[in-house]
Amino acid sequence: MISLGLDDLAAVQTLEQRAHPLPASNAVLRDCLRQYQCWGLRDNAQLLAFIIWQQGPFELQIFNIAVDPEQRRRGLARRLLGHAAEYAQAQQLDSVFLEVRRSNAAAISLYDACGFHEVGCRRAYYPQSERGGAEDALLMARPIF
Numbered sequence: 733m734i735s736l737g738l739d740d741l742a743a744v745q746t747l748e749q750r751a752h753p754l755p756a757s758n759a760v761l762r763d764c765l766r767q768y769q770c771w772g773l774r775d776n777a778q779l780l781a782f783i784i785w786q787q788g789p790f791e792l793q794i795f796n797i798a799v800d801p802e803q804r805r806r807g808l809a810r811r812l813l814g815h816a817a818e819y820a821q822a823q824q825l826d827s828v829f830l831e832v833r834r835s836n837a838a839a840i841s842l843y844d845a846c847g848f849h850e851v852g853c854r855r856a857y858y859p860q861s862e863r864g865g866a867e868d869a870l871l872m873a874r875p876i877f
């Protein structure tokens with residue numbers, strides 16, 4: 733597990749483009765690397781997966797998690813979420829929290845498998861495509877004991 737910073741921007745952008753159907757913009761990723769905690773898993777020079785989170789007073793909020801399409805179902809996302817939970821525990825936070833598109837079945841299965849539960853919904857929160865429309869965000873949380 734390595735900490736990522738602005739020096740890793742190009743690698744994070746490349747992985748974001750490969751991983752997400754509607755990737756975050758380069759400007760958003762730059763801001764994330766500046767302001768938030770970003771952690772990654774690497775094989776030699778190649779970035780395989782990353783997670784980005786912000787620490788609040790009581791909870792850790794995950795903004796993004798992405799795994800290279802060729803590296804999926806090898807437990808990389810589970811490792812990154814485990815790292816987030818360990819960090820939250822060390823900081824004595826109450827929970828880890830995130831938002832996910834209702835249609836993102838793979839991510840919802842991952843979060844279920846990692847102890848997250850649905851705690852709410854933001855209606856029409858995400859843009860659905862460049863042509864318009866909107867999709868609900870499910871709010872999911874995992875308590876930290």
Ligand SMILES: CC(C)(COP(=O)(O)OP(=O)(O)OC[C@H]1O[C@@H](n2cnc3c(N)ncnc32)[C@H](O)[C@@H]1OP(=O)(O)O)[C@@H](O)C(=O)NCCC(=O)NCCS
Binds near residue numbers: 806
């Ligand atoms: C969602 C994502 C991060 C999962 O990464 P991953 O490294 O493949 O996940 P893991 O290998 O750690 O999977 C752990 C468990 O999650 C569940 N899971 C993960 N991907 C799944 C899928 N496509 N279908 C069903 N269950 C899945 C399984 O229970 C899996 O355990 P198993 O492989 O023993 O069955 C990855 O598919 C991805 O990058 N998607 C695009 C980006 C994205 O949607 N990010 C989430 C934004 S909220």
